[in-house]
Amino acid sequence: MLKEAKLVQIGNSQGIRLPKTMISKYKLEGVCVLEEIEEGILIHAPDQGKLSWEETYKEMSLTSQDEWAEWQELDIDLDRH
Numbered sequence: 001m002l003k004e005a006k007l008v009q010i011g012n013s014q015g016i017r018l019p020k021t022m023i024s025k026y027k028l029e030g031v032c033v034l035e036e037i038e039e040g041i042l043i044h045a046p047d048q049g050k051l052s053w054e055e056t057y058k059e060m061s062l063t064s065q066d067e068w069a070e071w072q073e074l075d076i077d078l079d080r081h
Helices: 021-024 052-072
Strands: 007-010 013-016 033-037 040-044
Touching: none
Parallel strands: none
Antiparallel strands: 007 013, 033 040
């Protein structure tokens, strides 16, 4: 969907006004992330609740210790099968 927005003067800067329907639809509030991509500027809400790859790895390493402990306790003869 394409929409036009006019640049408006805001102090020494310029900005755009977003329609209320778009703000609600994309859950924009307070702070928005401006991401420069090849096609232009992408505006979106900050990722909340999502971990970065590094954070995901750290989180998995903490939880996986408990999960692997159960496997270490099993007495399985792999050569038997």
